[in-house]
Amino acid sequence: MSTQRYTPEFKAEAVRQVVERGYSVAEIAARLGVSTHSLYKWVSAVTPDKSEKQASELLEAKSEILRLRAQMRRLEEERDILK
The missing domain is CATH 1.20.5 (Single alpha-helices involved in coiled-coils or other helix-helix interfaces)
Structure with missing residues (x-):
């Protein structure tokens, strides 16, 4: 399990690419080098x-x-x- 921390700005931009720009979670996770699990958690944290x-x-x-x-x-x- 990685202990790498990401800045709130980094997380917000990753979420923005999924939510607003319509990219898939898998695509953005691979592009940014984060796990899909982490990105799903970030997206669910900001979407109602x-x-x-x-x-x-x-x-x-x-x-x-x-x-x-x-x-x-x-x-x-x-x-x-x-x-």
């Missing part, structure tokens, strides 16, 4: 957990549903007044 992301999306969807229901009630009341 899927369940966390899903919870956030669910919360956004629920709040939008509530907003749309309130808007629908208001519009139905306006429609009923105009009848």
Whole structure:
């Protein structure tokens, strides 16, 4: 097991190449001379957990549903007044 330490800047650039530029983990790991395991750990440390992301999306969807229901009630009341 290697005890080599990498700077935060080095890790950030490696992760950026995978996440933003779309290179594969294996390709970047080989190019930079790091293990794929390390690079996967770095990527997972900066990307949100899927369940966390899903919870956030669910919360956004629920709040939008509530907003749309309130808007629908208001519009139905306006429609009923105009009848």
